[in-house]
Amino acid sequence: MTRIVTSLSEISHQYDALLVDLWGCVHNGVAAHPEAVAALTSYKAGGGTVLLLTNSPRPRAGVEKQLDSLGVPPSCWHTIATSGDSARAAMFRGVVGQKVYFIGEDHDQRFFDPINVVSDPVAIQQVPLAEAEGIVCTGPFDPMADPAENRADFLYAKQKGMKLLCANPDIVVDRGERREWCAGALAALYTEMGGESLYFGKPHPPIYDLARARLAELGKHPATDRLLAIGDGIHTDIQGAQGEDIDSLFITGGLAAAETGTTDQPDPAKLESFLAKGQITPTYAIGKLR
Template sequence: MFVDLWGCVHDGLRPLPGAVEALQAYRAGGGRVILVTNAPRPRDSVAEQLGRIGVARDAWDDIATSGDSARLALFRGAVGTKVWHLGPPHDAPFFEPPRILDDPAPIELVSLNAAEGIACTGPFDPLADLAVLRPQLLAAKTRGLKLLCANPDIVVDRGEVREWCAGAVAQLYAEMGGESLYFGKPHPPIYDLARRRLAQIADVSDDAILCVGDGVLTDARGAMGEGLDMLFLSGGLAAEETGTVPGGDPDPERLAALVAREQVEPRFAMGTLR
């Protein structure tokens, strides 16, 4: 299984009820679990966070992050070598050169005025109106800077609080006429990385892979684009829209309306991973 993290396994603060146990049981029966997340950080940083919030290590085999996929592009010079970091300071691990690159580009973090490109790991304040970034994004667009988006998610729920993600900034930049580059779900690079992680532990064909996620625009579209089966968890980002109550499953009519409107076709659906 290629399993999304935020909204499926944890809520940013604690594991979701039943999710860790479900993955442990799946692995105990011989299944393999690659966590595929749009977190804008390296794999080791995500693994450390999982341990800190109580996600057991025996619930997963490996991790593929949007951050790792985007870092490979960054250190290959996708947006130049003088880069402005648009994001919170705690995303600093994003700028550590990937170990798998023999000759990484010499990335230097600079001010926007001196930058050749932008690396966006999220807004500076995930709760603020994104309009506060318009002056800086307009200046960047006027100079033709490319924006590398390390997390295509638009929003995420941290506990009960909804926060903006890097994908929302990249979307705004594109709407303003700028060029945004994406590397997480639903785009191919992160799935290529997930397959490489899986291949290191097992030989599994695409028709034996099940994607699990709660994002229609990221998880569902990504799985469909890759030709992979998907289990859509309606109790995450789409809980209100699908009428999914805690511990329950989606209202069939509301779920059908959602997938029809977004033109996605998950093979399976349930409320939460359990």
């Protein structure tokens, strides 16, 4: 049974480290959530470790710059693990070949920057689809366009046996008041059409391996039962935590605000119905991170 709490501090003393989602929890893609920043700053000041665990396709350095621009200060976190870094390592190991067709926006070209954690990396080349061995997707070309617009290309890619590397398993994200499609929507479509999609962010194991490696870099090796995952994605943050046997705090006022009847706090009956439908049970729930 999921327990509804009123603040992070109500439960945080039970945990040595937090694995915290960003979009929908700490910021909304436009600006930081002040209460979330304050809660994480307080937890960090009390000796806890804060790892920001994001399905962003960007490298860690790119996320740091984004956080600064959104007003999320370094005082509320220690380190970052991104889906992008996990996926980039796999790409440079050659999981989708050397010649790749890129689906994404221009600002995600840094995904192809050299990486120093892979020995003997593959020399990746971006090529047209007709010349590609595989696909790398950081997101749609246009986040507002219907993913179905990719059907023709995906049919060709599937027939050629191409694998699609998905750098962000999220289906949608809310940028302020606007809902946008993410790479996960395209990967889901490709899989539905019979293609093979490879995932490296939440809820899939590779990003949790990266998170533990990032904690180890800080000299932290918390036991699994001393970790708490926080996020608003029931099928990413919470399902991923459940798969890793990690306790979770579900932020109901993010992607599932309407379904859970959340204004300040979730409606208990609607929350129970929502969770039963998804067959996922977070340890705790709260309207927003505070």
